Amino acid sequence: MSRALLARNGRRALPLIYGGRRGTDTLSGVHLAARRFIVDMSYSAHFMDFKGSSIASSMKKLVVTKLSPNFREAVSTQTVAVPTPGDADLLVRNRFVGINASDINYSAGRYDPSVKPPFDAGFEGIGEVVGLGLSASSRYTVGDTVAYFGSGAFAEYTVVPAKEAVPVPAVKPEFLTxxxxxxxxxxxxxxxxxxxxxxxxxxxxxxxxxxxxxxxxxxxxxxxxxxxxxxxxxxxxxxxxxxxxxxxxxxxxxxxxxxxxxxxxxxxxxxxxxxxxxxxxxxxxxxxxxxxxxxxxxxxxxxxxxxxxxxxxxxxxxxxxxxxxxxxxxxxxLGDYREAMSSMIQMFAKGQLVCEVDFGDLAEEGKFVGLDAVFRAVDYMYAGRNLGKVVVEVAPPSVSNSKL
CATH class of the missing domain: 3.40.50.720 (NAD(P)-binding Rossmann-like Domain)
Incomplete structure (x- = not known):
């Protein structure tokens, strides 16, 4: 068993049985090479790639603490423990997150008035799977690259339901768009x-x-x-x-x-x-x-x-x-979402679709790097300065032998 796979609950995991498959992912339409999947036969509930991805014990995330259309007023940066994925979840180390005009509608509480602060901000991210639950391990493994559309993306790590993740060939910001x-x-x-x-x-x-x-x-x-x-x-x-x-x-x-x-x-x-x-x-x-x-x-x-x-x-x-x-x-x-994503990913792969990304290279304080740059990126977009999709690079590529 790989030393990088450790039981989150601290118990020593029993040997794992591996199996491979080859085919095409039905969500993205992307061809998948044969790889080894985890079939758990231990008492472990979660698998976390602490060694390969250097998962820290804490992380930063952006949290809506006050309802306001002023993003800087509504949102604060907090340091919290890195979450543990549930049985059917993935823990994604975010590389890039996307900025949307509706981020401030969310921070103003306009989508669901019944939801009260504090709640997590951000709608979309892309990164590497660094941990996963037992059920999720039937389809994913540590090192897979995925994108997702869901709440809580403005964070260094995000727990994503495996069924909502979109497998992508690489962690490219173009897929995020x-x-x-x-x-x-x-x-x-x-x-x-x-x-x-x-x-x-x-x-x-x-x-x-x-x-x-x-x-x-x-x-x-x-x-x-x-x-x-x-x-x-x-x-x-x-x-x-x-x-x-x-x-x-x-x-x-x-x-x-x-x-x-x-x-x-x-x-x-x-x-x-x-x-x-x-x-x-x-x-x-x-x-x-x-x-x-x-x-x-x-x-x-x-x-x-x-x-x-x-x-x-x-x-x-x-x-x-x-x-x-x-x-x-x-x-x-959302009933149309799978077909749309599959079609667009294929078009991009064939060079039939331009996905323009704006990292804020021309912004006053430079490129949008690090989670705190989300605040500048929102201001930049609302000033009408962006050309294409505004994207923030949350973390640099991993220096380990992961897929990033």
């Missing part, structure tokens, strides 16, 4: 967009974490794609991923440009800004147009979380055009 941002664009456009070849699609905040994917998926569907952005650099990026008409709204009047260049209107809008941009999107819809609301970031930092919207004439406008507004919240579409 797919968990929320990519999946939102993929599923929303597929289920609610009803895209048809030749239609015109408008993506707001198109150079952001999820906008970049909406542009690419709409283009793959044979649509003419318009993307809004705030700089010429972002406009150049949008062109590079297939956007037909980037519009830098700081240099062009968005309303006038859409009216002049698209007099017949927009067939589908993928909208995440809200407020006046949402109003413009409604006014720009074509007959039978579909407007998909995936967020309204312009209001998240306010007390209510909702930006002002003049909707008094909305019923008339929708009726006159036989148009519709459709809301999308990823947790309501």
């Amino acid at each position: 797919l968990l929320v941002s990519g999946a939102t664009a993929y599923i929303a456009l597929k289920r609610l967009g009803d895209l048809a070849k030749g239609e015109t699609v408008l993506v707001t905040a198109a150079a952001g974490g999820t906008g970049q994917f909406a542009v690419q998926f709409a283009k793959q569907a044979g649509c003419h794609v318009i993307g809004t952005c705030s700089t010429n650099e972002k406009a150049g990026f949008l062109k590079s991923i297939g956007c037909d008409r980037p519009i830098n709204y700081t240099a062009e009047d968005l309303a006038k440009t859409l009216k002049k260049e698209y007099p017949q209107g927009i067939d589908v809008v993928y909208e995440s800004v809200g407020g006046s941009v949402l109003e413009l999107a409604v006014n720009s819809l074509a007959n039978k147009g579909r407007l998909i609301v995936i967020g309204f970031i312009s209001g998240y930092q306010s007390a209510s979380g909702i930006p002002p919207f003049k909707g008094g004439t909305l019923p008339v406008k929708l009726l006159q055009k036989s148009a519709s507004i459709r809301g999308f919240f990823l947790p309501h579409f």
Whole structure:
């Protein structure tokens, strides 16, 4: 038995029986090489790779201690014991975590008002399995690389239910971009967009974490794609991923440009800004147009979380055009998640999907490294400076002979 595998309860484990298999993971669609899995025949309940991964006795994590849309005010850094995975759980050493606009909705308690502080922050992470429960060992082993979408990601280690983990070929931050941002664009456009070849699609905040994917998926569907952005650099990026008409709204009047260049209107809008941009999107819809609301970031930092919207004439406008507004919240579409992740991972592997990552290299204090950098990363994103998905490197690659 490997000396790196120790029983968490302190007892000496009896010999283990190993078995191998080869095949394709049904969740990610990634081909798995034959490897040895643990079949426990001891009194041990958990396996922890203390030697190979140098698991410390304590760790840092970010905890929401006060409900507020001000992330720095709501969240604090705490030092706690490294948790022990349950029977069907994995203990993941986080290498990278993703920043989402909705992180401050979570810190403000807007998703589930019944949940009171303190509670853990962060939605998505990627790293290496360094410990696992007995049931989880039938499918995973120490050293496997996984990504996950769930609460408590802003931590150096996170316990993840094995059934919710996504096996990935390597700990690359590009895979992290797919968990929320990519999946939102993929599923929303597929289920609610009803895209048809030749239609015109408008993506707001198109150079952001999820906008970049909406542009690419709409283009793959044979649509003419318009993307809004705030700089010429972002406009150049949008062109590079297939956007037909980037519009830098700081240099062009968005309303006038859409009216002049698209007099017949927009067939589908993928909208995440809200407020006046949402109003413009409604006014720009074509007959039978579909407007998909995936967020309204312009209001998240306010007390209510909702930006002002003049909707008094909305019923008339929708009726006159036989148009519709459709809301999308990823947790309501988890039945589509496996297929979406599998498809996107395969597209990325084949070079058919760009997953742009922003580590904050151009931020004032430099690259986002270390858990405390999450605070800077949230500010950076809300200042509209990011190009692509904002990602924080929580820990450097392991120097052991693990897979990282």
